[in-house]
Amino acid sequence: MEKDKQMICLLFSGQGAQKTGMTYDLYQTEPHYRKIIAKASDILYVDLAELLFDSDKAHELAETRYSQPAILTISYGLYQILSENADFKKLGIGLSLGEYSGLACANYLEFESALHLIKKRGELMQQASSQNPGIMVAVMKSSLANVELAIKDAQKIGLIGIANVNTPNQIVVGGEKDAVQNLREQLEKDGARVVPLKVSGAFHTPLMKSIQGALKTELNKVDWHNGTFPIYSTTTQKEFAPDNLVPTLTEQLVSTTYFAKTLAQHSQDITAVIELGPGKTLLSFARKILKGVPTYQTDSVANMQETISALKEFNS
Numbered sequence: 001m002e003k004d005k006q007m008i009c010l011l012f013s014g015q016g017a018q019k020t021g022m023t024y025d026l027y028q029t030e031p032h033y034r035k036i037i038a039k040a041s042d043i044l045y046v047d048l049a050e051l052l053f054d055s056d057k058a059h060e061l062a063e064t065r066y067s068q069p070a071i072l073t074i075s076y077g078l079y080q081i082l083s084e085n086a087d088f089k090k091l092g093i094g095l096s097l098g099e100y101s102g103l104a105c106a107n108y109l110e111f112e113s114a115l116h117l118i119k120k121r122g123e124l125m126q127q128a129s130s131q132n133p134g135i136m137v138a139v140m141k142s143s144l145a146n147v148e149l150a151i152k153d154a155q156k157i158g159l160i161g162i163a164n165v166n167t168p169n170q171i172v173v174g175g176e177k178d179a180v181q182n183l184r185e186q187l188e189k190d191g192a193r194v195v196p197l198k199v200s201g202a203f204h205t206p207l208m209k210s211i212q213g214a215l216k217t218e219l220n221k222v223d224w225h226n227g228t229f230p231i232y233s234t235t236t237q238k239e240f241a242p243d244n245l246v247p248t249l250t251e252q253l254v255s256t257t258y259f260a261k262t263l264a265q266h267s268q269d270i271t272a273v274i275e276l277g278p279g280k281t282l283l284s285f286a287r288k289i290l291k292g293v294p295t296y297q298t299d300s301v302a303n304m305q306e307t308i309s310a311l312k313e314f315n316s
Contacts, residue, residue, distance in 0.1 A: 006314050007269045008090045011286065012098030012105070012278025016199065018067045020058045022278035023074055025301045027053070032084065035075040036111075039056075043115045044069055064200050065131070068097050068122035069115055075101035075276045077112055078298045082276070086311035092231040094263055094283060095164070096203065097121075098099050099233065099240075099252065105276070106227035108240060113222050120218045124211040125253075129201025131210060136163060136174035136199050137184060142192035147171050147183075154183040154212050162256045163204035167288045174202030208253045216250045233260045271314060274298060274307055 026033050027049065041048040051057050051066060052074075060066050075098065092102035097118065104114035139147055144165060151173065154160045160175025160183060173183060180202075184194045201207065224242040232242050232249050234257040239246065263286060273286045274296045283295040297303040298308055 006089055006271045007266075008088045008311065008314075009263070009266060009270045009273045009286075010079070010090055010092040010102065010105070011273060011277075012092060012094035012101040012283060013071055013273045013275060013279065013283040014095030014098045015064065015067050015071060016197070017278045017281055018061055018071055019278060020055045020061060021053055023078070023299050024053050026081070026299075026304065028076075029031075029301055030081055032080055032133065033077045036080060037073060037113075040069065040073040040115055043112055044119060048073060062198075062200075064126045065119070065122040068118045068125075071097060071277055072101045072104065072114060072118050073257065074278060074299075076104050078276045078304070079105040081304060082274070082298060082308065082311075085308045086315070088311050088315060090229050091266060092229065093234065093259070093266075094164075094231065095259055096252070096257055098277065098282075099231065099249070101276070102231040103227070103240060103245075106229050106231050108225055108227045108231065109222050117218055117222060121215060124214055125201060125203060125208065128208050128211045132159075132202075132207040133175050133177070134175055134202025134205065134207045134300075135158075135180050136172055136197040136202055137169045137180055138195045138197055139173060140169055140193040140195070142187055143173070144168075144171060146187065146190060146192070147173065148260065150183045150186040152181040153186060157182050159202075159206045161202075161205040161254075163202070164257045165260055167260050167285050168286070170285070172197065174199075174205040175207065176202075203313060204253070204255060204257055206254055212250055212253055213255055216246065219246045219249055232262050232266075234259050237262045237265060238261075259285060260289050267293075272296065272310065 094102040158176030158179035160179040163174045164172040235252045235255050272294045275283045278299050296307040
C-alpha cells in the first residue's frame with residue numbers, strides 16, 4: 001500500500017477500563033509519561049500515581065470523579081509516547097469519556113482545560129447518579145430492533161434508554177432499576193444474554209438530564225480550536241469542529257453513542273487500529289467491525305514497542 005494511503009485509527013478508552021497498576025512499567029521507564037502524570041496531579045490536586053498504582057486506592061479509582069480524569073491522563077500520555085516515536089496519518093474515535101481524551105490529544109483544547117472539564121463532568125455525573133440512581137446492562141445475542149421494542153414496554157415502568165451500540169451484538173442499556181429489570185426479563189425470555197455492568201450510574205440515558213445545563217456552562221468556558229487530526233463523534237458520526245463541540249458534547253451526555261456505526265463508516269480507509277488507554281475493550285469491538293484489520297495496544301512497555309515498530313513498518 002502506498003504511504004499516503006496509510007490511515008491509523010486511534011481509539012480512546014472509556015470509563016470502566018481503569019484498574020490498579022495500569023501502565024506502571026511505562027511510568028517507571030518513560031520520563032515524559034511520568035511528567036504528564038505529575039502535571040495532571042498538580043492540576044487535579046490529587047496524587048494520580050498513588051491513585052493509579054496503590055491497590056488500597058482501588059475503590060477511589062473506580063469512582064467516576066477520579067476514573068474519568070485518570071483515564072484521560074493515561075490516554076493523553078500514551079499518545080505523547082506514540083507520536084514522539086512515530087509519524088503517521090490518523091483519525092480518532094473515543095467511547096464516551098474517550099472523546100474528550102481524543103480531543104485533548106488532537107489539540108481541540110489544551111490538556112489542562114480538558115482535565116478541568118472532565119473533572120467537572122465526572123463530579124456532575126456522580127451527582128446525577130446520586131440524585132437519580134440507575135443501573136446499566138450489556139445485552140448480547142439480541143438485535144437492536146428487539147432491544148428498542150423491549151425499551152418501549154419498559155418505559156411504562158420508568159426512565160430507560162439505549163446508552164451504547166458498541167457492536168451489532170453488544171448493546172448497553174441504562175435506566176431506573178425496575179425499568180431495566182423489566183427489559184432484562186423480556187429479553188432473556190427471547191434468548192438474549194443480559195449482563196449487569198459495574199458502573200455508578202446510568203450514563204447516556206435520560207437520567208443524566210438534570211446536569212446537562214451545568215455541563216453546557218462548563219463546555220462554553222473552554223477555548224476550542226481546530227484539531228490537528230480529526231476526532232469523530234459517536235453521537236452524530238460527524239467530525240468535531242469548534243462550532244459543533246458544545247452542542248454535540250452536551251447532547252452526548254443523554255444520547256446513545258454509536259461506536260460500531262462510527263468506526264464502520266471509515267472501514268475502507270483504515271490500515272490499523274490502536275487503542276490509547278488501559279486494556280483492549282475497544283479493540284475487541286473493532287475486531288468484530290473491521291474484520292482482518294490489525295489491532296495494537298499501548299498500555300505496557302511491550303505493547304507500546306510492538307505498536308511503534310508496526311507504525312514504522314507501515315511507513316517504511
